[in-house]
Amino acid sequence: MFPYESNLLGAGKFAGGDNGTPYTSNMVGANLTAKLPIENGHARFNFGYHTQLETGSDLIWLPWRLNGTAFNYSMNASTSRYGGQYLSDDYYLGGDPTNPKNTAAVPSLLAPRFRQIRRMGEEFFVEADRRNQYAPQVGLAGGIRNDFLSTFELFGAYRMRANNKSADSAIIQKMLENDLIPQTKKSTQNFSVDISKDIARFWNGKNAFFIGLFGAANSITKNGSVVPAFAEGDDVIVHGYMARIEPVLQVSSNLFLVAMVGNEGWKSDYGVAFIDSVTGKVPANTADYLKPKNWRAAPIDYTDWAYGVGVDADLAPRVGLHVRLQYFTHHDEGISFSTPAAAGLNDYKAWLLHAETKMWF
Numbered sequence: 001m002f003p004y005e006s007n008l009l010g011a012g013k014f015a016g017g018d019n020g021t022p023y024t025s026n027m028v029g030a031n032l033t034a035k036l037p038i039e040n041g042h043a044r045f046n047f048g049y050h051t052q053l054e055t056g057s058d059l060i061w062l063p064w065r066l067n068g069t070a071f072n073y074s075m076n077a078s079t080s081r082y083g084g085q086y087l088s089d090d091y092y093l094g095g096d097p098t099n100p101k102n103t104a105a106v107p108s109l110l111a112p113r114f115r116q117i118r119r120m121g122e123e124f125f126v127e128a129d130r131r132n133q134y135a136p137q138v139g140l141a142g143g144i145r146n147d148f149l150s151t152f153e154l155f156g157a158y159r160m161r162a163n164n165k166s167a168d169s170a171i172i173q174k175m176l177e178n179d180l181i182p183q184t185k186k187s188t189q190n191f192s193v194d195i196s197k198d199i200a201r202f203w204n205g206k207n208a209f210f211i212g213l214f215g216a217a218n219s220i221t222k223n224g225s226v227v228p229a230f231a232e233g234d235d236v237i238v239h240g241y242m243a244r245i246e247p248v249l250q251v252s253s254n255l256f257l258v259a260m261v262g263n264e265g266w267k268s269d270y271g272v273a274f275i276d277s278v279t280g281k282v283p284a285n286t287a288d289y290l291k292p293k294n295w296r297a298a299p300i301d302y303t304d305w306a307y308g309v310g311v312d313a314d315l316a317p318r319v320g321l322h323v324r325l326q327y328f329t330h331h332d333e334g335i336s337f338s339t340p341a342a343a344g345l346n347d348y349k350a351w352l353l354h355a356e357t358k359m360w361f
Contacts, residue, residue, distance in 0.1 A: 002061045003218035003240065004029070004050050005190035026052050029118055031190075041210070048190045049226050054360040057181040058157035058270075059121060060220060060238055066264035066304045068151035068329040070352045075146070115282040117345055118143035119273045119298055120172070123180035123289070131170055157182050158272040160297040162338070169292045176290070177326050186237065189228040192216035194323035203223065212246040232269045237299060240266035254314035260326075262306040273298035273335060273342075280341025296342075296355035318360040325351045 004310060029050025036043040121142030144153045158175075160168045175181065193215045200209040218230040219239035229239040244262035251257055275296040276283045284287050308326035315321050332346035 001027075001052070001056065001059075001190060001220055002063075003190070003238065004048055004188040004355055005031075005046065005192060005216065005220045006065060006240065006242075007063050025055050026054060027142045028053055029188075039196060040053075040201060040208075042195070044194040045297055046190065046194075047190045049187065051187040051224065052185050055183045057122075057187045058183060058186070058237060060157060062153045062155070062238070062240075062266055062300075062302075064144075064151045064153065064264075064330075066242060066244070066262045066306050067330060068146075069149050070306070070326050070328050070350070072146050072149055073331075073352055073354060074350060092157055104269065116144065117273050117275055117282055117298075117342060119271045119300075120158050120176075121154045122179075122181055123154045123176050155271055155300065157184075157268075157270040160295065160324070160338075161271050161274050162297070164323075165297075169295060172295065173292055184222050184237075186220050186222060187224050188218070188220045189225065190218045191228055193345055207209075207250040208248075209250070210248040212241070212244075213247070214244045216242045216248075218310065232267055232299075234269070236268065237270055238266060238268040240264070240302075244306075256312040258308075258310045258324075260306065260308040260310075262304075264301045264302075264304040266300050267299035271299045271334060275335075275339045275342050279343060280339050290294065297338040298342075299334040299337055301332065301337075303331045303333065305329045315357070320358050321355070322358065324353070325353045326354070328352070 027050050030047060031046065031048035036045075061112075075133040119142045122140035123142070125141070138153060142153075142155050144151060148150070158168075158172055160172070172174045193213070195214075196207050196210055196212040198210050200207060217230065217240070220237045221229055221235050221239075222237065223235040225235075229236045232239070242262070242264040244260065246258065246260045248259075249257045273296050274283055274289045274294055275281070275298070276288065277293045277296075283291075283294050288294055305327060306328040308324055310322070310324040313321045327349070330347060330350040335346045336343035
C-alpha cells in the first residue's frame, strides 16, 4: 500500500511491474477536494480516506517526494530513466569510489561502507536458487527504487521488540523461508493544504511576488481511523508529513527569481534492517543477509530538508531558461535504533545544479 496522496507525481505513476501504485484493486474510499476563490492566487484543501476490503500484505511504499527528484537526477540517466530499477542491488556493483584505479569496466564488490542499509521487504527471492537469475529484480525485496524523475522505497511491517527479540526473529525467519508477509486490513488517510497568493497587492507593488505554501499529512493504520495519524503505535504502520514554501519574485516582464524551503518526515515503530552484527554495516554477501543475527530493529524515522534558489528567464518569445540550485539532506535516525555503529550510514547531503531551456512550438 502507498500512503494515499503522498505520490505527488499523479495517480498510476508507479502502477504495474515490480513497483508501487497509489491505488490497488483491494481498496475503496473517497477523496474530497475543496477550492476557495482567491484573487491572484488559489487555495485548495484535500481530505481522503481509503481502506482495504480484505487483508493484504503489509508491504509499504514510501515516496521521497521532497528530494526524490533531485536524488534521481544525481544518477546516470540510463539507470534512472526507466521505471522500477532496484537501486539497492546496484550498490553491490561498481568500483570502490575511493580507489581511482577502479572503472566501470572492472566491476568489483562495492565496499559495505558505501552501501545503503536496507530494511526487509519480501525477501524470499533474494536467495539466488529461488529466483530466475535473469530477472531484473529480486521480487519485492526492501530497499530504494526509482522511476522517471522520482525515487521511492519499500519496507515490510516487520517488528523486533527488545523484550521479545528471539521470538520475533523466529517468526520473521519462518516468514522468509515460506514466502509469507505480515497480513492486515489497512486504511490510509490524507490531508493537504495548497495555497498561493500574490502578496505584492497588499502594498500595491508593480511586480508580482507570489508565496506558495504546501502542507500534507499522510498515514497508514490498522485501526480504521478516518483522520491521519500523528504518532507511532502498534496500530500505526507509518505516518508522515511534508511542508514546503516557495516564494517567486517578478523582477521584470521576462525575469523571475524563485526560492524554496521544504521539510519532510516519515515515522513508524515497524522496520527491520539487515546490519552486520560485527561491523554495524551492510552484510558482505547474500548468505549473511539471511542470518537472524544480522537482523536488527530499525524503525522508520526519516527527516529530509531541501533548500533551493533559481531563475526563470525568457530568452526569446516562447523560449525560456530555467536554472535551479538545490541543497538537500536525508537523515535516517531509525537505522541506528538498536545498532549505534550504523548511525549516519544511510544519511546523505548533496548539491544539485540543474539548468534547461524550453522552446514551445
